[in-house]
Amino acid sequence: MNYYNEIKEQIINNEITKKVKDYSKNKSDLETYYNVGKLLSLAGKNYGEGIIKEYSIKLTNELGKGYTFTALTRMKKFYLLIENVATLSQQLTYSHYIELLSIGDTNKIKYYIKMIENQNLSVRQLREKIKSKEYERLSEETKNKITETKELSVDCLIKNPILIKNSHNYDEISEKILKQLILEDIDNFLLELGNNFSYIASEYKIKIGDRYNYIDLLLYNIEFNCYVVVELKITELKKEYIGQIEVYMNYIDKTIKKVMQDKTIGIIICKKDNKFIMEYCSDKRIISKEYELV
Numbered sequence: 001m002n003y004y005n006e007i008k009e010q011i012i013n014n015e016i017t018k019k020v021k022d023y024s025k026n027k028s029d030l031e032t033y034y035n036v037g038k039l040l041s042l043a044g045k046n047y048g049e050g051i052i053k054e055y056s057i058k059l060t061n062e063l064g065k066g067y068t069f070t071a072l073t074r075m076k077k078f079y080l081l082i083e084n085v086a087t088l089s090q091q092l093t094y095s096h097y098i099e100l101l102s103i104g105d106t107n108k109i110k111y112y113i114k115m116i117e118n119q120n121l122s123v124r125q126l127r128e129k130i131k132s133k134e135y136e137r138l139s140e141e142t143k144n145k146i147t148e149t150k151e152l153s154v155d156c157l158i159k160n161p162i163l164i165k166n167s168h169n170y171d172e173i174s175e176k177i178l179k180q181l182i183l184e185d186i187d188n189f190l191l192e193l194g195n196n197f198s199y200i201a202s203e204y205k206i207k208i209g210d211r212y213n214y215i216d217l218l219l220y221n222i223e224f225n226c227y228v229v230v231e232l233k234i235t236e237l238k239k240e241y242i243g244q245i246e247v248y249m250n251y252i253d254k255t256i257k258k259v260m261q262d263k264t265i266g267i268i269i270c271k272k273d274n275k276f277i278m279e280y281c282s283d284k285r286i287i288s289k290e291y292e293l294v
Helices: 003-020 022-047 050-063 069-084 094-100 106-119 123-131 140-147 175-184 186-193 239-255 275-279
Strands: 162-164 197-208 211-221 226-232 265-270 286-293
Touching (some): 003 022, 003 050, 022 069, 022 094, 050 069, 069 094, 094 123, 106 123, 106 140, 175 186, 175 211, 175 226, 186 197, 211 239, 226 239, 239 265
Parallel strands (some): 162 286, 226 265, 265 286
Antiparallel strands (some): 197 211, 211 226
16 A cells, blocks of 8 residues: 555645635544544554654655644544544544643543533633643542543532632732632633533622621532532631531522522632531532632
8 A cells, every 4th residue: 555645645635625615624634634644653564653754755845834744743643542542523623632642641631622522622721721730630539430421510520729810919818809819810710610600799698687698709500500609718618617608508599599490509719628627517518629829
């Protein structure tokens, strides 16, 4: 088999497709680079790995720039990724897959593919998630559920620590400033919590008896059909924080929640977690996570 001629034909056909059928560019790219990668892998087995460099020189001479040794090597790695780890998803571009090539952990790759599909991530957003070690900030229980394709609960994808952008470079912060930083970057904050969270209000006013109280953040999770009460603390987790958020959650359930909606959950975001306190928290709807300013 003449691997070079077959590779050249695949590339030329792809270039033609991209010029005349804009809507199918991504599909054509993925299929072409997969096929080229497969041919390069077969050629390497038959003629040695040096054949890739030889092909890159010939393709550059005949077709122009874009077919360097590095570019062809990536196509081969892309083919191997699809064969051994991932699937060829039309929701990902070739550039998305290139970002995943440097990741050695199969489960981590599958997680980021799932996030790209669920959150419609751009390549830049994917790069930021990888850089922030998002996968590493998930609990081991969540990682196991993703690996075994088990159903996830509303709290599974909340990162720990939750990264909050310190856009003003504060040395010390109050709860008010912490809330301000979150609201200034609310979209990224919601993504730190996981999928399908939406913002309702900050300082949400509720009346308990003859006194008004204020919920730091009130959110809603569309997928799990429930309200989410968020309390912000700049200290280590204390037992009284649990009692406070539980009252707020019960208030929402009794006065705002509709019959068809699930029970409210609570998230305490604090400077430092205290697993001993959470161990004795009987309400499993309450979650405690640390925050980190970046």
